Amino acid sequence: MFEKFYKIIFPILNFIPPEVAHGLAIKFFSNFKKKSDSDDSILNSNVCNLNFPNPIGIAAGFDKNAVAYQGLIALGFGFVEIGTVTINPQSGNKKPRVFRLAQDKAIINRLGFNNIGAEKVLENIERNDKKNSSRLVGVNLGKNLDSKKPINDYVELLKIFNKKANYLTLNISSPNTPGLRDLEKKDNLEILVKKVSSYRRKNSIKTPVFLKIDPDLSKKELGDVADIILSSTIDGVIISNTSVKRSNDLINKNSNEKGGLSGLPIKEKSNILLKNFYILTNGKIPLIGVGGISNGKDVYERILNGASLVQLYTSLIYQGPTVINRIKQELIYFLKKDNYKNVNQAIGKSHK
Numbered sequence: 518m519f520e521k522f523y524k525i526i527f528p529i530l531n532f533i534p535p536e537v538a539h540g541l542a543i544k545f546f547s548n549f550k551k552k553s554d555s556d557d558s559i560l561n562s563n564v565c566n567l568n569f570p571n572p573i574g575i576a577a578g579f580d581k582n583a584v585a586y587q588g589l590i591a592l593g594f595g596f597v598e599i600g601t602v603t604i605n606p607q608s609g610n611k612k613p614r615v616f617r618l619a620q621d622k623a624i625i626n627r628l629g630f631n632n633i634g635a636e637k638v639l640e641n642i643e644r645n646d647k648k649n650s651s652r653l654v655g656v657n658l659g660k661n662l663d664s665k666k667p668i669n670d671y672v673e674l675l676k677i678f679n680k681k682a683n684y685l686t687l688n689i690s691s692p693n694t695p696g697l698r699d700l701e702k703k704d705n706l707e708i709l710v711k712k713v714s715s716y717r718r719k720n721s722i723k724t725p726v727f728l729k730i731d732p733d734l735s736k737k738e739l740g741d742v743a744d745i746i747l748s749s750t751i752d753g754v755i756i757s758n759t760s761v762k763r764s765n766d767l768i769n770k771n772s773n774e775k776g777g778l779s780g781l782p783i784k785e786k787s788n789i790l791l792k793n794f795y796i797l798t799n800g801k802i803p804l805i806g807v808g809g810i811s812n813g814k815d816v817y818e819r820i821l822n823g824a825s826l827v828q829l830y831t832s833l834i835y836q837g838p839t840v841i842n843r844i845k846q847e848l849i850y851f852l853k854k855d856n857y858k859n860v861n862q863a864i865g866k867s868h869k
C-alpha cells in the first residue's frame with residue numbers, strides 16, 4: 518500500500534520545492550500510526566545501555582521540532598534523532614536553502630538550524646510521548662547563531678533535555694552556522710567536553726552524550742578528536758555530518774550551491790572516516806555511521822567497519838518511506854549469510 522502510494526506521490530514531490538515537500542512529509546509522519554511488525558531479534562541491539570529494536574535511525578535534521586518521531590518509529594526506524602535544537606527559536610538562512618541533486622542522489626542544504634527553540638520542542642516531546650511513550654529518541658543540540666557563549670548553550674540544552682532524551686548529541690559539525698566547526702578544534706573541544714562532563718557529574722546525569730563530527734576533518738584533526746574522546750566521558754561519536762567539499766563528479770547544476778552536501782557523494786568519505794576513527798579509538802567508543810547510506814549492504818559495511826548504529830536522511834528523500842523496511846530485510850540477509858546470530862557480533866569485524 519505504501520509502495521503504491523509513494524510511487525504516485527513521489528514524481529509530484531519532485532516538482533515541489535524541497536522545503537514544501539519536506540513540510541508535507543512531516544505532516545504525513547506526524548499522523549502516521551500503523552505500527553510496523555516487530556523486528557527480527559537478529560537486529561536487536563544494545564548500545565550505551567539502550568535497547569534498540571534495530572540499529573537504523575533517522576538522522577538529525579528531518580524532525581527538527583519533534584513533531585513526527587512517533588510516526589517515524591511506527592514506520593520501522595530503530596530510533597529518531599530530533600533537532601538540531603537551539604535554546605532560542607531561530608528562522609535559519611534565507612530561502613531557497615535546500616537543493617536536490619537528483620542525478621547525484623544528493624542534497625545540499627544551508628538551513629542554518631531553523632527550529633522552534635528548546636522550550637517548544639520540549640513541550641512537543643511531552644505531548645507526543647503521551648500518545649505512546651515507547652520510543653528511542655536522541656536530541657541533537659546546537660548553538661544559536663548569535664550566541665556569545667556557545668559552550669554554555671550546550672550545557673544549558675543538556676540541562677533542559679536530559680530527562681526526556683534517550684541520548685543527547687553535541688552537534689559541533691554543521692557547516693551552516695559560522696564558527697560552529699571551530700568547536701571541533703583541539704583546545705575548544707577540550708573545554709566543551711570538560712564543561713559537559715563536569716555538569717553531568719555534578720548533577721548525576723546518566724543520559725548518554727554523543728558528539729557529531731564533520732567529514733572534512735584532516736587525519737591530524739581526527740587524531741586530536743579521538744584522543745580527547747578517549748580521555749573523556751563522551752559515550753559515542755556520530756560520523757558524519759554533511760560536507761562542504763565538492764568533487765568534480767557532481768552532475769547537477771545545483772552542485773555549487775553553498776551548504777552541506779549529503780547522500781551518495783559523501784558515502785565513501787564518511788565510511789573511511791568511521792573506519793579510521795574505529796582504529797584510532799581501538800573500538801572502545803560506540804560509533805554511529807551516517808552519510809550516503811541507502812541499502813542493506815551500506816549498513817552492513819558500516820557495521821563491519823565499526824559502527825554500532827547507523828542513521829540516514831537523504832535516501833529517505835529519494836527512495837521514500839519504504840526504504841527502512843527494505844534496508845532491514847537486506848541487512849538480515851547479509852548477517853545470516855555470514856552466520857551472525859545478532860548484529861552486535863558483526864561490529865568492527867572488518868578489522869579482525
Ligand SMILES: Cc1cc2nc3c(=O)[nH]c(=O)nc-3n(C[C@H](O)[C@H](O)[C@H](O)COP(=O)(O)O)c2cc1C
Nearest residue numbers: 576577578601626757758779780808809829830831
Ligand atoms: C535537509 C537536511 C537538514 C539537516 N539538518 C541537520 C541538523 O539540523 N543537524 C544535524 O546534525 N545534521 C543535519 N543534517 C545532516 C544529517 O543528519 C546527516 O548527518 C547527513 O545528511 C548525512 O547523512 P545522509 O547522507 O544519509 O543524508 C541535515 C541533512 C539534510 C539533508
